[in-house]
Amino acid sequence: MTETTNENSAGQAMKRMLIGIVLLVVLTALLFLVAPDSFYPWAKAIHVIAVIAWMAGMLYLPRLFVYHVDAEKGSVQSETFKVMEGRLLRAIINPAMTVTWVFGLWLAWKGFGFQGGWLHAKILAALLLSGLHGYLAGAVRKFAEDKNEKPARHWRIVNELPTLLMIVIVILVIVKPF
Numbered sequence: 001m002t003e004t005t006n007e008n009s010a011g012q013a014m015k016r017m018l019i020g021i022v023l024l025v026v027l028t029a030l031l032f033l034v035a036p037d038s039f040y041p042w043a044k045a046i047h048v049i050a051v052i053a054w055m056a057g058m059l060y061l062p063r064l065f066v067y068h069v070d071a072e073k074g075s076v077q078s079e080t081f082k083v084m085e086g087r088l089l090r091a092i093i094n095p096a097m098t099v100t101w102v103f104g105l106w107l108a109w110k111g112f113g114f115q116g117g118w119l120h121a122k123i124l125a126a127l128l129l130s131g132l133h134g135y136l137a138g139a140v141r142k143f144a145e146d147k148n149e150k151p152a153r154h155w156r157i158v159n160e161l162p163t164l165l166m167i168v169i170v171i172l173v174i175v176k177p178f
Contacts, residue, residue, distance in 0.1 A: 017091045024099070040110060043103050050099035055166055057093035059127070062159035063087060068143055069152040078146075085140045097133055101126070117178040122169055129165045133156075140165050 032039050038145065068081040104126065110115050134157075142148045171177070 013087060013091060017095065021095055040107075043107055043110075047100060047103035047107055050096045050103065053092055054096035054100050054133075055162060056097060057088055057135070058133065058162040059159065061093065061140070061161075062119045064088070065139060065143065065148070065150075065155040066152045066159065069148065069150070069155065074148045082144050085143060089137055089140050093133065093136075097130065101130075116176070118172045118176040121178075122172040125165050125169045125172065129162065131171075132161055132165070135159055 031042055038098075039108055064081055064085050067077065068085070071078040071081055076091070112119050113132075138151070139148065
């Protein structure tokens with residue numbers, strides 16, 4: 001593949017992603033305007049779908065880093081990892097996190113009035129997950145510039161953090177222990 005072909009493919013992927021996001025926003029707005037009383041379960045469904053997409057990306061990205069560390073800088077393999085990491089971040093993880101927060105905050109307000117210790121703890125865990133997201137985004141930039149200094153072991157450990165936060169969040173939401 002030539003560099004121009006890769007750029008066109010990336011551009012088309014970004015265009016499809018933006019169209020999907022715009023379509024989601026338009027359909028969500030229409031649903032909210034047409035049937036506001038039945039919007040809550042739809043908002044919850046969209047929130048859960050976005051969480052799943054966000055978590056999938058957050059679990060996969062550090063695993064890519066584990067393999068990227070072993071690729072020789074400037075190699076075809078390293079360049080392929082750079083493309084995969086960048087697209088995963090921009091096309092899946094970032095939009096999924098945004099949708100998760102928008103709908104999650106709306107649900108917290110509409111459904112619970114931001115009340116409840118479990119909800120405050122969940123929001124704190126989601127903030128920690130967002131901080132980890134930012135850390136991973138910075139790592140994508142470092143890998144893209146061939147400036148990663150972390151060993152594969154570091155990325156293996158980081159790969160477990162989203163799982164731990166997810167477990168905490170799910171328990172808080174389902175059990176509501178306080």
